[in-house]
Amino acid sequence: MISEKANIEIEQVSESRLAEADLDNPGFGRIFADHMFEMEYRDGSWHSPTIKPYGTIEVEPALKVFHYGQSVFEGTKAYYVGDDTVNLFRPEKNIERMTQSCRRICIPPVPPDLFLQAIEQLIKLDHRWVPQKEGNALYIRPFASAFEPVIAASSADVFRFYIITSPVGSYYSKPVKLLADQHHVRAARGGTGATKTAGNYAASLYPVQQAKDKGFDQVLWLDAIEHKYVEEVGTMNIFFLIDDLLVTPKLSGTILPGVTRDSVIQLARHWDVEVEERAVSIDEVMEAGKQGKLREAFGTGTAAVVAPVNTISYNGETVTIHEEERGALGQRLYDEIYGIQTGKKEDPFGWIYPVTVHS
Numbered sequence: 001m002i003s004e005k006a007n008i009e010i011e012q013v014s015e016s017r018l019a020e021a022d023l024d025n026p027g028f029g030r031i032f033a034d035h036m037f038e039m040e041y042r043d044g045s046w047h048s049p050t051i052k053p054y055g056t057i058e059v060e061p062a063l064k065v066f067h068y069g070q071s072v073f074e075g076t077k078a079y080y081v082g083d084d085t086v087n088l089f090r091p092e093k094n095i096e097r098m099t100q101s102c103r104r105i106c107i108p109p110v111p112p113d114l115f116l117q118a119i120e121q122l123i124k125l126d127h128r129w130v131p132q133k134e135g136n137a138l139y140i141r142p143f144a145s146a147f148e149p150v151i152a153a154s155s156a157d158v159f160r161f162y163i164i165t166s167p168v169g170s171y172y173s174k175p176v177k178l179l180a181d182q183h184h185v186r187a188a189r190g191g192t193g194a195t196k197t198a199g200n201y202a203a204s205l206y207p208v209q210q211a212k213d214k215g216f217d218q219v220l221w222l223d224a225i226e227h228k229y230v231e232e233v234g235t236m237n238i239f240f241l242i243d244d245l246l247v248t249p250k251l252s253g254t255i256l257p258g259v260t261r262d263s264v265i266q267l268a269r270h271w272d273v274e275v276e277e278r279a280v281s282i283d284e285v286m287e288a289g290k291q292g293k294l295r296e297a298f299g300t301g302t303a304a305v306v307a308p309v310n311t312i313s314y315n316g317e318t319v320t321i322h323e324e325e326r327g328a329l330g331q332r333l334y335d336e337i338y339g340i341q342t343g344k345k346e347d348p349f350g351w352i353y354p355v356t357v358h359s
C-alpha cells in the first residue's frame, strides 16, 4: 500500500502485539508499538520511506554510529483525546530542533514535511497503542544515525532515519533530588550542548551514576568555564521561583532549547508572572533557598512535563523546597500544559496538532 502524500510504503504487521502490552503500567521506553518508520540516505538523498513492523535490524559492526557516535534523536509524545483523535504537541519544534542537531554533526536533515507525515502515518496506524490512562502517553522517538560501515573518524555518507514509538507512564513519580556537580561538565560553548546528539547523553552517564550512588536522582549541571552558573538537569530544563520571579538559564548554546521550557515561559508570561531568562548562579539559588525565598524549583521536559525539585545540594550544603508535593505554580503549569495536550483545556497558542484516527 502506498500513501498518496509522501509515498510512504506501508507494510503492516500480520498480527498486533497490543494484547500483550499493559498500557496502564508500561514503564518508560521498554515496550514498542507494532510499527516503525525507516528511511535511508544514500547517494546524496533520503529515499525509500517505509513503515514496517517494529523489530530487529541487522547491521555490520563497522557502522560509524557505533564508533564515532554520529547520531541524533528527538522525543515528543502523542496524547489520547478520544477514539477518533490523538494530539501531538508542537511537533514542528522537535522537527526544527532535529534539523539543527543534524546540521551540527553532519547528518543530512530529514525534509520537515516528510518527517511530520511519517509521524502522522505511524500514529494513525498505531493509535490503539496510545494509552488512555491519565498521565500516560505514546512517546515518539525519531533518530538518525551514521550507517556507513567504515572505520574512519569522518562523517558517513550513508545514514538511516527511524521513528519508533513506545507507550509510557510518568517519568518521575516523586519530587526530584538534585546534586549540583562541581567537577564534571555536560557541555561547553561551541560544543554540542544545544543539540540532541547521542554523545551528550553518553558523557553524562558517569556523573549521573555517581550522583545516584549518593542518593540523588539527577545532576544539576553547572557551566563549563566557571562551574558557577546553572545550566540544566539530565533531560530537563530548570526553573526557579525566587520570591515572585520565575528565573531560568538563558539559551546560550550549551543547554537544550526545550519545547516544554518555551511553553512554560509563554504560559507564565501570559499569566503575568515575571519571567527572566538570564545567567543564574548556583550561589544565588542556594542563598535564596537558605533565606526561604526559593519558593519553587522544577524541571521541564517532554517526559515529565513539569517535575518538582525538592532538594538541591551543592558544595556540601543542601536546600529543601516543598518536601512532598508540587509547588502551586509548577502544579498550575503542569495542569495547563497537560490539559492542552490532552484536549481538556483550550489551546490559545495553537500548540496542538490533532491527528484524526479511525477505529
Ligand SMILES: Cc1ncc(COP(=O)(O)O)c(C=O)c1O
Pocket: 075, 232, 233, 234, 235, 236, 237, 256, 257, 258, 259, 260, 261, 300, 301, 302, 303
Ligand atoms: C538535555 C535535555 N534538556 C532539556 C530537555 C527538555 O526538552 P523538551 O522540553 O523539548 O523535552 C531534554 C529532553 O528532550 C533534554 O534531553
